[in-house]
Amino acid sequence: xxxxxxxxxxxxxxxxxxxxxxxxxxxxxxxxxxxxxxxxxxxxxxxxxxxxxxxxxxxxxxxxxxxxxxxxxxxxxxxxxxxxxxxxxxxxxxxxxxxxxxxxxxxxxxxxxxxxxxxxxxxxxxxxxxxxxxxxxxxxxxxxxxxxxxxxxxxxxxxxxxxxxxxxxxxxxxxxxxxxxxxxxxxxxxxxxxxxxxxxxxxxxxxxxxxxxxxxxxxxxxxxxxxxxxxxxxxxxxxxxxxxxxxxxxxxxxxxxxxxxxxxxxxxxxxxxxxxxxxxxxxxxxxxxxxxx
Amino acid sequence: xxxxxxxxxxxxxxxxxxxxxxxxxxxxxxxxxxxxxxxxxxxxxxxxxxxxxxxxxxxxxxxxxxxxxxxxxxxxxxxxxxxxxxxxxxxxxxxxxxxxxxxxxxxxxxxxxxxxxxxxxxxxxxxxxxxxxxxxxxxxxxxxxxxxxxxxxxxxxxxxxxxxxxxxxxxxxxxxxxxxxxxxxxxxxxxxxxxxxxxxxxxxxxxxxxxxxxxxxxxxxxxxxxxxxxxxxxxxxxxxxxxxxxxxxxxxxxxxxxxxxxxxxxxxxxxxxxxxxxxxxx
Numbered sequence: 001x002x003x004x005x006x007x008x009x010x011x012x013x014x015x016x017x018x019x020x021x022x023x024x025x026x027x028x029x030x031x032x033x034x035x036x037x038x039x040x041x042x043x044x045x046x047x048x049x050x051x052x053x054x055x056x057x058x059x060x061x062x063x064x065x066x067x068x069x070x071x072x073x074x075x076x077x078x079x080x081x082x083x084x085x086x087x088x089x090x091x092x093x094x095x096x097x098x099x100x101x102x103x104x105x106x107x108x109x110x111x112x113x114x115x116x117x118x119x120x121x122x123x124x125x126x127x128x129x130x131x132x133x134x135x136x137x138x139x140x141x142x143x144x145x146x147x148x149x150x151x152x153x154x155x156x157x158x159x160x161x162x163x164x165x166x167x168x169x170x171x172x173x174x175x176x177x178x179x180x181x182x183x184x185x186x187x188x189x190x191x192x193x194x195x196x197x198x199x200x201x202x203x204x205x206x207x208x209x210x211x212x213x214x215x216x217x218x219x220x221x222x223x224x225x226x227x228x229x230x231x232x233x234x235x236x237x238x239x240x241x242x243x244x245x246x247x248x249x250x251x252x253x254x255x256x257x258x259x260x261x262x263x264x265x266x267x268x269x270x271x272x273x274x275x276x277x278x279x280x281x282x283x284x285x286x287x288x289x290x291x292x293x
Numbered sequence: 294x295x296x297x298x299x300x301x302x303x304x305x306x307x308x309x310x311x312x313x314x315x316x317x318x319x320x321x322x323x324x325x326x327x328x329x330x331x332x333x334x335x336x337x338x339x340x341x342x343x344x345x346x347x348x349x350x351x352x353x354x355x356x357x358x359x360x361x362x363x364x365x366x367x368x369x370x371x372x373x374x375x376x377x378x379x380x381x382x383x384x385x386x387x388x389x390x391x392x393x394x395x396x397x398x399x400x401x402x403x404x405x406x407x408x409x410x411x412x413x414x415x416x417x418x419x420x421x422x423x424x425x426x427x428x429x430x431x432x433x434x435x436x437x438x439x440x441x442x443x444x445x446x447x448x449x450x451x452x453x454x455x456x457x458x459x460x461x462x463x464x465x466x467x468x469x470x471x472x473x474x475x476x477x478x479x480x481x482x483x484x485x486x487x488x489x490x491x492x493x494x495x496x497x498x499x500x501x502x503x504x505x506x507x508x509x510x511x512x513x514x515x516x517x518x519x520x521x522x523x524x525x526x527x528x529x530x531x532x533x534x535x536x537x538x539x540x541x542x543x544x545x546x547x548x549x550x551x552x553x554x555x556x557x558x559x560x561x562x563x564x565x566x567x568x569x570x571x572x573x574x575x
Contacts, residue, residue, distance in 0.1 A: 011479040015387065015479070018377075019450050020400065022446040026443070026446070027451070030419050034414055034417065037417065037418065100307055102311055106310045106311060108314075118508065119529060119530060123529065127543070132340065135338060174566055174573075175569070178570050227411045230526070255416075265417050268416075275409060276409045
């Protein structure tokens with residue numbers, strides 16, 4: 001039996017080791033090194049000195065105006081995006097869950113932007129929101145809506161919301177479709193007999209029953225919008241000025257553009273704590289709203 | 294309502310939904326039409342159709358982006374990373390789900406909890422580690438395929454292990470026990486019996502990871518500085534860095550980068566939808 005135990009241990013090790021090895025070197029060790037770096041002051045050059053500064057990097061965050069404003073942009077952007085993505089995604093889902101042949105085509109079209117990477121979407125929309133919008137404005141005279149969005153600080157933040165909504169609405173649509181299809185037909189039929197109209201039926205029956213999907217979609221969109229970097233980079237690059245610099249971009253610039261390695265890493269740690277706190281709270285809240293049949 | 298009235302309503306509704314779908318992807322259409330114009334024509338009217346197709350833009354963009362090279366790199370990195378992610382995560386997930394010890398539960402918790410760590414928190418230490426591994430171990434990670442593939446394996450583990458263990462729980466153990474009694478080692482039990490049964494999860498992991506790795510920008514931008522190793526997002530971003538004003542060529546470049554994605558989408562559509570649903574619901 002002794003050899004058997006040993007053998008079992010050997011197999012356990014053999015199966016778990018490769019996964020764990022890569023995971024430890026790429027995620028776990030860097031995470032702890034990162035915590036270490038957040039307590040030092042260093043400009044990233046191997047030749048220059050690193051000095052231990054304790055919590056000073058974290059204290060400095062409170063007086064960092066640019067970080068503060070990037071926090072505000074990120075929150076505004078995330079709230080608007082999560083709202084629009086979920087409303088549009090849900091509308092699309094409701095629209096294409098009827099028993100019509102056209103639905104497959106429509107789903108394909110609505111979902112398509114999701115497969116194209118954020119960086120590339122940003123470049124496509126950069127052309128549309130700047131040159132194309134300007135040209136449309138000049139031709140139609142509707143200059144209130146059609147102007148170069150990327151030159152105006154407010155419009156430019158909205159540009160990010162538009163692009164991310166365009167990208168992710170199709171993704172949440174897929175999840176909402178699954179939710180809607182799992183609502184039992186009898187419940188819907190019963191409500192029709194009781195005389196509930198479309199709107200009433202949606203708010204009193206469908207919506208409470210698809211709350212699990214709402215939880216998933218809010219969680220997914222919240223954490224993705226909060227971490228968004230590549231569309232931010234390709235569409236506005238933080239501009240005009242720093243008016244659309246989001247959290248993730250601010251951290252990247254602090255470390256790799258300004259070479260404040262320790263300070264930037266402190267920001268990155270705060271960023272992690274923020275994301276963890278928000279997503280965990282969000283899941284706890286919406287989970288409570290779920291109804292079981 | 295008569296039958297024909299209802300049919301008419303259905304047709305009108307179908308047309309409405311279809312029109313909305315087409316309007317939704319209209320930006321892609323604008324991109325495509327402008328990729329065939331010359332500069333003057335593009336600036337005169339970005340929404341008009343081109344007078345005649347100017348294929349030259351594509352040739353120019355392909356040359357400036359080293360498109361074929363980037364495509365090759367993207368395919369290579371995505372495929373190899375995926376093979377390793379699937380193999381290692383399935384093996385690991387099966388073992389830690391079946392051998393329900395304290396260690397297993399701890400490992401599972403570790404994989405799942407770290408999903409909350411954003412990449413931005415790890416990127417700087419990773420860059421430092423790449424420098425150290427060259428300096429102290431003489432092992433080059435920066436600007437190598439093996440470097441970036443190793444990192445994708447590490448980052449891909451959490452979600453894949455999580456998805457596989459969820460599925461392993463639903464498989465009855467009796468089959469595996471029977472095979473063990475027949476004299477199969479753990480290795481052959483896994484590869485001959487368990488792994489084929491995990492097929493649906495394998496497809497889910499494949500879809501989610503292909504979308505992620507193919508479109509990833511930040512990690513390759515830190516690991517692959519060498520022009521010859523650039524993936525598609527990297528070559529697109531460097532193309533825009535230098536030639537932003539040449540929108541007609543840029544549009545041709547973007548159209549080219551999207552074509553492989555669209556082809557993949559139409560080939561694997563059924564699996565993509567299934568993959569996303571299982572990936573999300575878990």
